[in-house]
Amino acid sequence: xxxxxxxxxxxxxxxxxxxxxxxxxxxxxxxxxxxxxxxxxxxxxxxxxxxxxxxxxxxxxxxxxxxxxxxxxxxxxxxxxxxxxxxxxxxxxxxxxxxxxxxxxxxxxxxxxxxxxxxxxxxxxxxxxxxxxxxxxxxxxxxxxxxxxxxxxxxxxxxxxxxxxxxxxxxxxxxxxxxxxxxxxxxxxxxxxxxxxxxxxxxxxxxxxxxxxxxxxxxxxxxxxxxxxxxxxxxxxxxxxxxxxxxxxxxxxxxxxxxxx
Numbered sequence: 001x002x003x004x005x006x007x008x009x010x011x012x013x014x015x016x017x018x019x020x021x022x023x024x025x026x027x028x029x030x031x032x033x034x035x036x037x038x039x040x041x042x043x044x045x046x047x048x049x050x051x052x053x054x055x056x057x058x059x060x061x062x063x064x065x066x067x068x069x070x071x072x073x074x075x076x077x078x079x080x081x082x083x084x085x086x087x088x089x090x091x092x093x094x095x096x097x098x099x100x101x102x103x104x105x106x107x108x109x110x111x112x113x114x115x116x117x118x119x120x121x122x123x124x125x126x127x128x129x130x131x132x133x134x135x136x137x138x139x140x141x142x143x144x145x146x147x148x149x150x151x152x153x154x155x156x157x158x159x160x161x162x163x164x165x166x167x168x169x170x171x172x173x174x175x176x177x178x179x180x181x182x183x184x185x186x187x188x189x190x191x192x193x194x195x196x197x198x199x200x201x202x203x204x205x206x207x208x209x210x211x212x213x214x215x216x217x218x219x220x221x222x223x224x225x226x227x228x229x230x231x232x233x234x235x236x237x238x239x240x241x242x243x244x245x246x247x248x249x250x251x252x253x254x255x256x257x258x259x260x261x
Contacts, residue, residue, distance in 0.1 A: 079240040082261035084109035088117035097175035103131035103159030104180030130160040161196035169203040177208035183222030186250035191224040198226035217241035
């Protein structure tokens, strides 16, 4: 394979996944890691990517980069549906209690599956959310009692944020919370680009009796601007692939149950 062909494939993977690893690319292309590093150096010089330790990320994936909800909804769609399907099994058809749904494309996938997962019972489950998308999916559904939390709505995530939102969440104690994240790493924990979103997510995690993190494999190793939780504040991680070694060890040390959809 010529260098130009490798570099085109690297650019394609960055567009689709957002991150590449030197070791993985070397194994895939059957070349040395030095050859891959030269490819990455050339692509960085052309402005196609940004080098990070062990690999490279898409040029748009800065610590404050954030895609619109409509775009994130389509990205890794199958993985998010699989994660949502696994996540709702934590409830079971006889679940009765309260659920908090975070904003984001993967929690929204949980919202879409939630009514069917709750069985035939009516009115036995209270769902609370600050997500306009999750609220829209559940509005009028007889099997749940829906409560929405207001605040200033961020257009990019369709989520209510701000002091009122955080204060209201702090007065709740939901039985289980399904939380999304932009980044998940062994050293930095859970992170997101926006401080207001981070404050809301932190409040959800602090309020819930049980915290379930929903994160596809593309989030592994990512560190965005604001950390909103440590690993040991989680109870369960639901994902679509086994975490890499360092993250897996950190999750095990934090006594977190990992479920791979």
